[in-house]
Structures are given as structure tokens and as C-alpha cells.
Amino acid sequence: MTWLIFGSMIVLLLLGFPMMIPLIAGSLIGFVGLFGGFGQLDTMIQQILGGIRPASLIAVPMFIFAADIMTRGQSATRLIDLVMAFVGHFKGGLAIATAGACTMFGAVSGSTQATVVAVGGPLRPRMLKAGYNDSFILALIVNSSDIAFLIPPSIGMIIYGVVSGTSISELFIAGIGPGLLILVMFSIYSYIYASRNGVPTLEKASWGERWQALLRALWPLGFPAIIIGGIYGGVFSPTEAAAACVMYALFLEMIVFREMGMKQLYATAKSTGLITAVVFILVGAGAAFSYVISFAQIPQHILGAIGIDQMGQYGVLFTISIAFFVGCMFVDPIVVILIFVPIFAPVVQSVGLDPVLVGTIITLQVAIGSATPPFGCDIFTAIAVFKRPYVEVVRGTPPFIVMLLLVAVLLIFFPQIALFLRDLAFNK
Amino acid sequence: DTWRYAFEEAMDEVQGVFAQKFKEEVEANSDHEIQLFPFGTLGESADTMEQAQSGILQFVDQSPGFTGALIPEAQIFFVPYLLPQNEEALQNFFRNSKAIHELFPPLYAEQGLELLTMFPEGEVCMTTQEPVHSPEDLEEVKFRVMTNPLLVESYKAFGATPTPLPWGEVYGAMQTGIIQGQENPRFFLNSTKMYEVTDVITCIGHNNFTTAVMANKDFYDGLSDEDKEVVNNAIDAAFEYILDYQAELDAESFDKIKEAKPDMEINILPEEERKAFMETADSVEQKFLEIGGPNAQEILDQMKQDLADASEAASGGAESGEAATDEAATDGAATDDAATDDAATDEAATDDAASDEAAEGAEAEPAEEQPAGN
Amino acid sequence: MTLDDKHAPTPDPDVIAAAEATALDDDIDDSKYVSGLPGILGVIDVAIARIEAVLLAVGVLLMAVNTMANVIGRFVIGESLFFSEELNRALIILITFAGISYAARHGRHIRMSAFFDAMPFRMRKTMMVVISVVTSLAMLLLAWYSMDYVLTQASRGRLLPALQVPQWWIIVWAPLGFFLTGLQYGLTAIKNMLDKDIWLSTSTLEGYDDSVEEEV
Ligand code: NA
């Protein structure tokens, strides 16, 4: 049944069916096969509805909404002008700034999908204008957003910490090193890309121009203030910060800049709802599919067959990496963590691996998997928001995946990348 | 056959330990195989409950507090100070409670579920940033509670500002300061690392987190007598095992927290300080009577009776309740050992006590803290 | 600010225009929506389309207001809105299921069209009919079983803990959404069989998501 499920999903996907159909077909085959008929399809519906239930998902439509308002009005332009006044004259400056903004925004918001929208939405047109290739831009945005998984707060790490009984504080600190390493690699790649493709730089802005840009951006600078100050200041949860950004964006564009009227407000809200629905039905169908995988104990069967308990530390780490990477290509990262961590826990313990290192590696794999075809929620989000074809969204991905996998390998052989800060902070 | 069993926690938390014990027993005494599904692998708690109702799952563990959406009476387990504060009495309670063994099973049956057992998972304690010795200390404290009206009411009555927040956001919210307090059973405070983001643990003896194991009713009724016996024996074995286990775990969890964070302040409030909290229970009972469904009054009365009986049996039917509470207040291994050793004798004692419940019930310890007017 | 690198390739104006077109140009004008159904059915269909649009917009706005109200309540008055999370959950289900039907009307569901686009016209057209029919049947199947699920939930009497209303009230959109989506894909199949062109939905011609030629 496993092969029938995965085979039909890939075929339906390639034939050009709406993306929800492969996921629904995979679940349907599973439910009918497992329960010998259509008798338990109620549970499939339950899982679809359950998939869109988590409260943290609300951040996604809220950031889509806020970003759309900012982009239609002046907020986004003014903020980017400010950034450009400082980095526009560097080779690849805008790309590096985008990667940095995704990392920062992802770090605080904790949602990779929200990051794709909120940072990618406004910055993509500017990068296109600056001469970057669209598939590079899309891949940069999607992959930089995934650094959010590694930099605290990270929901993936919290769940790993709870399921495996590992210190969440230590995990949070251990994620910072690899997260920054990825950012550095993406920045270097952006520089090389910009140089090789002759992406032009801007004239260096004078301090007077920079001051002007800063003044123009004063109001919109409220956004980072709300998000960073509000979340770290204990006023909002990340989800609530998203709603606060909507309110602030409406205030700026409707009252301060007077760029937006009721009619546009309606159109923006409707378009946000449409994008949300298109993405969330996939999240829901994905949840039903995860259920089949979990219920049929497919991972257990596969892992049981390869004899992981005979491997040494490196073997175990590589197997874990591959399992999470492949798992996240098809199934929601959180579910993958919930299913896989208990399966691997005994062997991690028996070969004496540091659970914080394992957690960091798992989180990294989860990040990579979410940005990897065929089924990744960040890819879906990018397609829906930027209205670009699937293939174009994933075309620029390979160099980024290679860099991410390189970091994963480095992490396995040089665990200090993750553990250095942890050891420093916890006097280990 | 392969039977499937889902629970709300991770494999090595209390429900997972119970499930593993159950699996071990069933597989040792029959040809059936049990597959275990820990938290989240088949959906949330409400999802697995529905799956047990529809027969996809044969067994499910859901805490009665969460069952409130289906069986409103089950929310009684969120009413504070209805369970014994001392370990010995607590074990008596769960062995003998009429509410659990006689009143609840028909309510579960109406939902297509066979109630197999209820057991305690550990004393519920608060973690906060500042020490708590009285309801005044909870003023201005934004306290995370699950979205249940009774928990909300409890913490309002305790003086805090109850604040709903999805569980996934609690750790972060505690770190950034959106909330300053939350409650959970002791082992959960350890396993979810709540001590990393709070400084003080306070136990006021208001509750012991209770959970229930159920089977799909059609499945259970359709079992052969032999299989029924296998299931029931396995449940009994796991029940006995978990009573000892959770008692030890309560002490051990705090030892582990102390080890991981030596400057964590752990306060087991003494009887005098608990009183102020106990006096607030009345308003929560009123709320329970409002939302607890048609049998709320009957269940509440019976729970109180069971509490009185259990406390009395634990204190030998003669000693005053004061001693029992003091014992609970001192915490630690001594209490736990004493509590578990005499399980057998206690059972005998309870039977006696039950017969003259009406006469002596009022003397038992927590009951006297509760005004007679409810 | 000007470009200072004379050798830079000129960015493709089309791609930039497309990206810059603040979603505005891309907004769906509901007054221009033409139903695939004849006569009175068509009128009903257009009305449903309008309702879906309004539900989407109002749902999103309510979600923002509800979430903010909870923050203000907690931070300013010190009282949280206990129903806030449940209301958001209700809204997200409403938005998702009003949206999938609306997306189907306007050919906005995500698909991977690379191989499809490479096929010759006749094959594409046949494929489009197959895709529409299969998708329609899948949606109708899910509509049926979600109806069943809603009825089961209603009979169990499950309540939402904070709002204290029956849980089925917030999931009743699922069968409706699946049904209307199935209907749209069914109509798309018919439209493709009757018309000479290839239609992504009854109102959207193929070509909406054609990729713009790449330069590099
Ligand atoms: Na993060």
C-alpha cells in the first residue's frame, strides 16, 4: 500500500491536478485500504479539519493581510528605501538584506509561512527591479525563511524538547550557531550570485540621503518595533503581533498616508482570505495524509528494516537526518517530530548522543524539508502569494538545499557549531 | 487481533507508562497485540476520543476534564479540593470512589464508551515568577489556564487573572512575560521544562490531575468473556502499578527539577496557608452546578462523600484530618512510602468507613473547609 | 537612485510589472463574474459567489479585530476574551471552506502545471476534462462524508468549552465548501467539453499562470 500511496501522489502531482488532489488521494487510498472501505472517512474529515485548527496558524493570514496592506500602500516602499540607502551600494546588498530580514522576522514571528509573505511580499518586486532573477529571489525568500526554525523561539524545538525530555532553553541557544552559519552562507552565495550575474549596485547614498530615507521611514519603523518590542516585551504572542501589525498597517495606510479606502480594504481582505484558503486546504489534506502514515506505522516498518541499532553515532545521526529530511518532504514538520522522535529516542540514548545536538540537527532537517519539493508548506505559500508557477518557485532551490545539507553535514562532524554557545551559557 | 490505544502524553509520561504496562499485560496473557499512539500522532485529544467512539481505536486515554464537551459532568475533576491532598487517601479514593465506579460509567456508555478506569497522574502545582503564599500574591498575575470555564473560575477565585493561551505558546509567553504563571501536574512541570522559564513552584493541594481510560463500547461488549478478563486484569495491573509509580514520580520530578535548577524555589504550602485558597472553592462548585449537566448535583455530592470516606479510611477512621494534610504538606519520599505500603489494609478500612459515612463524613478534613450551603 | 553599472542586464519589464502590480490589478472583480450555469441557477450561482467573497473578507477582518480585542482586553483591562481562540478557529474554517470554492471559481488552486503545459493542445484539453471530473468527484465525496461527520458531531452534542455552543456550528462550512467546490469543477469539465478553448474554471481561461520567459 505504501508504494501505491506515494506512487499515485507523485503521478497526480505531475499530471497537473490541483495540489490538494494528490494529498487527498494519498489519504483516501490509505483510509480505504486500512479500514477496508469507506466506513471511516469521517475520521479523514476530522483530520482535515484538525489540520487547520492549531491556534498558531492564525499568524499566517494575519501576516499575509498586513504585508498586503503595506505593499499596496507606502509602508513597504519606505522601509525598503531605508534599507537600500545603507546596503544598496554593496554587491548583492539587497539579497543579503532580504536574507537577513527573513532570518530576523522568522526568528521573532516563529512562522516560516508568515515570513515568506511578510518579508518576501514587499521585497520581491524590489529585487526584481534591481535585476535579480525571479527563481533566485523566490528560492532565497523560501529558504531564508526556514532559518526561522532554528532561531528561537522555535515551535519545532519546543515540541522536540517536550517529546524527548530535552532542555528547551539549551535547544534554543544551540540553534543560534547553525542559524547564523546558514545566514552567512546565503549571504556569501548572494554576493557571488550578484557578482557573476552582473546585478547592478546603486550609487552609494550620502548621509543626507540616508537621513531623508530614515525620516520617511519613521512611521513604518513602527512595524519592527511592534513585532520585536511587542513580542520580547511580553505584550503579544507572535500570533497577536501579526494582528497588531494589521491594525497598525491599516492605521498608517488609511489614516496617515491616506493610500487606502474602504473598497481597497475589502479587496485586500478578500485576497488574503483566498490565499489563506488555498494554502490551508493543503495543510488540512496534509494532516489527513499524515494520519495515514502514522496509523499504518509506515515509518516504524521502514526503520525497523534498516537495523539502526547496529550503527555507530555517525550512522545514527545520518539516518536521523535522512529520515527527517524525507519525512518533511511529504508531511507537516510538527507531525514528523511527534512520530519520529520517540522511534529514535532509544537508539539516541544507547549510542550516547547529546539530545541537544540531535534536536538541533532534527530542527535543521525539518527546515530543509519544509522548503523542499514536492510537498512543502513554504512552497505552497510562495506559490499562492506570489502567483508564480510551482516549477518556477522551486527552480532556484538546489543551491540553497546544497548549502543547507552542507551545514547539516558540518553539524554532524563539528557539533561545536551548535554546542559552543550552549556550553558557554550553561557552563558545561 | 491488533488493538490500538491512543493517549494524550508522550511515551514516558504517566499515561504512556500506564499504556505500556497495559500492553505488556495484555500481550503476556493473550495473543492480541497492542499498538500505542502517543500524543499528537493521531491528532489531538478530542480527535482520538472521537476515533474511539467510531471504533477506529479500541482504547483511548482522555482526561475527564477534557471530556467536558461530551460529558459535562466529567468536568468535576477541575473543581478544586475535591480530591484528597494526602497520598494514602488519594489511593483510597481512586480504588473506592462510588462516583468513579458507579456514577460515571453509564454517562460514558451513553457516548459509546466503556469506562475502564480513572487514575491520578500527580498533584497539580503552579509555577510562577514570584512566591505565592496567599491569594493576594496572585493578584496581577496573568495565569495561563486551559479554556475551561471551571479552571477560569478557579483562578479568578484564587485571585489571579486567568489568561487562555494555546499550550504551544506557553513556554515562549512565560519567557517574554505575557503570562507569569501556569499550573500542571508535577511530572509535567519537569517534562515540559516549565521550570526553565519560571522561578517558583507552589503546591496548594487543590487538585490531582485525573485521567480516564476507555474502550469502544461495541468492541468491549463484543469481546469473549476470556478476552474481557484479559483486558480487565491488565487494567487492574496497570492501575496498581501506576498508583505507586505516580506517587514516586511526584517526589522524583521535584528532585529532578532541583537538580537541573538548584535555585528553583519549591513551596509546599502548609495547612494554614492552604485555607485561604480552600475557602474559594465554593464559587467554582456553583459554576460546576451551572455547566455540569443534569447529574451535576448528584456527582458533586457523591464526590464529596467519597472524599470524606477516603480521607477517613486513610487516617484510620479515628485521627483528625489535620494530620493527613500536614503529612501531605511535608511532601517527599517519607509520605509517599507510607502511603503505598499499606494499600491492602486501607482497602479493608475503607469498606468499614463507607458503612458509617453519614455519621463521620463531616469530620473528615477537607470537607470541613467547605461551607455546608452548597 | 540610479543604476551605476552600465553592463547590467536590463531587468525584464514584464516580470517587474507583474510583481509590482500590487495585487490590485490582480484583485478579482466579483461584478464581472459570469456563472457557468444557465438561467435561474446561474443567478443563484452568482449570488453564492458574492456571498463567498463577502465571507472571505469579513472573516479575515473579524479575525484581526478578534485577536486584537483579546490583546487589548488582557493588556489594558486585565481580562482576556475566553472565546477568542474558539472564534478564530471558527473563522479559519469558514475562510478555508468559503475560499476553496471561491478559488475553484476563479482557477486559483495551486497545481504543478509544468508537464501539463508541455502537452499538445488536444491532450491538454482531454487532461483538463479528466482533472476536472476527478477533482469534482473527490470534492463531492468529501462533501458527503463531511456532512456525515457534521451530523455525527451534532448527534453527540459536543459543545465548544468557552463559547458553549454546539461544535457542529463551526464545522458546517466544510460540507458546503466541498460541495460548491465539487460543483465548480463539474461545471469546468462541462465547459471544457462544450467550448473550443481550455478552461481552468468556468470563468478563467488557461494561461493565467503561464510562466514569464526567463532571461538568465
Ligand atoms: Na524562530
Ligand code: NA
Ligand atoms: Na517539503
